[in-house]
Amino acid sequence: MSDTYTLYNPTVMEHFMNPRNMGDLKDADGVGEVGAAACGDIMKISLKIKDGKIEDARFKTFGCGSAIASSSMATELIKGRTIDEALKFSNQEVVDALGGLPPVKIHCSVLAEEALKAALEDYVKKHPEAASQVGAVSAVAA
Amino acid sequence: MRQVFLDHQSATPLLPAVFEAMRPYFTEAFGNPSSLHHHGLRVRDALKQARQQMAALIRADSEEEIFFTSDGTESANLAIKGVAYANERKGKHLVISATEHPSVMNSVEFLEKQGWTCTRVGVDSEGIIRLDELQAAITPQTVLVAIHHVNHDIGAIQPIREVGRICAEKAVPLYVDCEASAGWLPVDVKEFGAALVSFSPHRFYGPKGVGVLYRNKKARLVSIIHGGVQEGGRRAGTENVPAIVGGGVAAAVAVTELDSRAKHVAELQARLWEGLRSKIRFIKLNGPEPGPKRVPTNINISTEFIEGEGQLLMLDHQGFAVASGSSCVSKSLKISHVLGAIGLDHALAQGNIIMTLGKDNTVEDVDYTVETFARIVTKLRGMSPMWDEFERGVIDSVIAPTGRGKSFSQHAADVSGKPAH
Ligand code: FES
Numbered sequence: 001m002s003d004t005y006t007l008y009n010p011t012v013m014e015h016f017m018n019p020r021n022m023g024d025l026k027d028a029d030g031v032g033e034v035g036a037a038a039c040g041d042i043m044k045i046s047l048k049i050k051d052g053k054i055e056d057a058r059f060k061t062f063g064c065g066s067a068i069a070s071s072s073m074a075t076e077l078i079k080g081r082t083i084d085e086a087l088k089f090s091n092q093e094v095v096d097a098l099g100g101l102p103p104v105k106i107h108c109s110v111l112a113e114e115a116l117k118a119a120l121e122d123y124v125k126k127h128p129e130a131a132s133q134v135g136a137v138s139a140v141a142a
Numbered sequence: 143m144r145q146v147f148l149d150h151q152s153a154t155p156l157l158p159a160v161f162e163a164m165r166p167y168f169t170e171a172f173g174n175p176s177s178l179h180h181h182g183l184r185v186r187d188a189l190k191q192a193r194q195q196m197a198a199l200i201r202a203d204s205e206e207e208i209f210f211t212s213d214g215t216e217s218a219n220l221a222i223k224g225v226a227y228a229n230e231r232k233g234k235h236l237v238i239s240a241t242e243h244p245s246v247m248n249s250v251e252f253l254e255k256q257g258w259t260c261t262r263v264g265v266d267s268e269g270i271i272r273l274d275e276l277q278a279a280i281t282p283q284t285v286l287v288a289i290h291h292v293n294h295d296i297g298a299i300q301p302i303r304e305v306g307r308i309c310a311e312k313a314v315p316l317y318v319d320c321e322a323s324a325g326w327l328p329v330d331v332k333e334f335g336a337a338l339v340s341f342s343p344h345r346f347y348g349p350k351g352v353g354v355l356y357r358n359k360k361a362r363l364v365s366i367i368h369g370g371v372q373e374g375g376r377r378a379g380t381e382n383v384p385a386i387v388g389g390g391v392a393a394a395v396a397v398t399e400l401d402s403r404a405k406h407v408a409e410l411q412a413r414l415w416e417g418l419r420s421k422i423r424f425i426k427l428n429g430p431e432p433g434p435k436r437v438p439t440n441i442n443i444s445t446e447f448i449e450g451e452g453q454l455l456m457l458d459h460q461g462f463a464v465a466s467g468s469s470c471v472s473k474s475l476k477i478s479h480v481l482g483a484i485g486l487d488h489a490l491a492q493g494n495i496i497m498t499l500g501k502d503n504t505v506e507d508v509d510y511t512v513e514t515f516a517r518i519v520t521k522l523r524g525m526s527p528m529w530d531e532f533e534r535g536v537i538d539s540v541i542a543p544t545g546r547g548k549s550f551s552q553h554a555a556d557v558s559g560k561p562a563h
Pocket residue numbers: 036039040041062063064065066067105107108469470471
């Protein structure tokens with residue numbers, strides 16, 4: 001049966017088949033789109049930010065199952081976090097929350113981290129006033 | 143759940159008659175064919191019969207020209223390294239096409255590290271070898287030309303008789319990989335002008351674990367696996383008797399059923415491509431149109447704006463088994479070298495799916511595949527930033543350019559900071 005033997009673990013499959021936060025955000029405060037140099041795939045994350053906190057997040061992904069599941073999980077994890085916290089976000093968190101990814105598929109979770117950071121950068125660029133409130137942002141924006 | 147198996151290129155189920163024929167060779171007829179007592183002699187006889195059945199499938203003159211290996215990869219390794227080493231003093235140059243199977247490509251790469259040189263002959267956009275390039279590639283140092291009959295990836299049928307003629311004129315032995323054609327298309331070693339031919343019964347309802355290498359007696363070949371004097375000294379190691387016996391029966395059935403199988407899958411192939419083309423926008427068939435230039439089992443498509451592994455996973459979830467040449471499904475994260483060789487845009491190679499039909503697939507299977515696949519494409523496009531960007535005119539389609547927006551490759555390079563490979 002095809003759901004007994006799957007390429008990824010059940011958590012990854014679940015996020016791939018029923019991704020959370022899929023789509024775009026109207027009036028997003030920050031949008032980041034990045035590509036994976038390794039395989040040529042593309043991920044886009046949009047953020048709604050209010051009072052220094054990520055209120056909402058959405059993703060769109062052109063990529064493998066692991067990339068789609070990673071973007072689903074990453075957007076779940078970062079909702080409610082402050083910009084400071086989000087800037088420290090690492091792909092390992094996604095891998096752990098997904099219960100592990102095959103070694104060759106770790107780079108797909110890195111894509112999620114990069115898309116998130118690109119979206120935060122975009123936010124800071126559009127909202128220079130926020131930069132002064134956020135300690136670590138200047139390092140990213142530079 | 144309903145299951146539709148569309149990956150006959152990787153494996154086929156055993157014919158019941160094959161299974162029955164194999165059964166006694168696991169238990170009562172367990173002897174080693176190298177033994178001198180009656181247990182050994184009994185299975186030796188069975189091997190001889192299997193050799194005759196294999197020879198008949200490819201119209202070889204004698205069963206003595208048939209060697210058993212463990213699979214197609216080993217056959218390719220033996221054909222290439224065995225001929226190269228045997229002719230080392232004559233010359234150290236090989237000619238292959240750019241779209242050979244990895245077992246051929248990587249055997250040649252191995253030899254290149256040891257001082258051999260190799261010319262890889264290009265193919266056109268349908269994947270058909272350029273005969274003029276082949277002609278020009280052969281030098282007095284060339285000891286082997288290796289060209290496949292049917293491409294394992296895109297189903298293109300090579301003009302193998304012309305290739306054979308060129309090789310005969312230049313007096314260079316030709317090795318023809320028939321892994322994707324034997325059992326589905328007529329293979330005739332003499333008509334092909336082939337000195338070596340390989341094929342595997344698991345592609346036509348025989349078991350895994352046996353490969354066949356035909357070698358014309360005139361072609362020099364040394365063993366690359368050393369040990370006892372099995373297989374005429376060309377391949378040491380105890381033969382996989384049950385698999386060989388089963389493979390022989392599968393070959394015998396294939397001889398009688400070849401035409402009806404080919405006709406059946408050809409009808410399904412035409413219907414499948416017609417269905418996909420009419421239901422899904424921005425989809426492309428890779429390789430020749432269904433017809434005389436394409437093996438009737440294979441459909442290789444690229445669906446734009448979405449990636450192949452996602453398509454494969456969603457199809458699997460719905461009970462469909464397919465393959466993909468996308469970089470995301472390969473352990474090396476590279477697109478299929480065949481798709482690269484036909485000059486397919488990276489964006490399209492990423493959206494690649496390979497469906498290979500078999501004798502048990504039905505018209506209903508095909509219609510159900512088209513319907514399910516169309517739904518999956520819609521779902522994945524809804525999740526893809528590329529589809530959205532195409533609709534907004536940011537990027538353009540490769541398959542049906544609108545003239546708006548930049549290319550996908552340009553866009554991918556812009557956002558990743560590196561060109562797509
Ligand atoms: S995104 Fe291409 S391998 Fe995961």
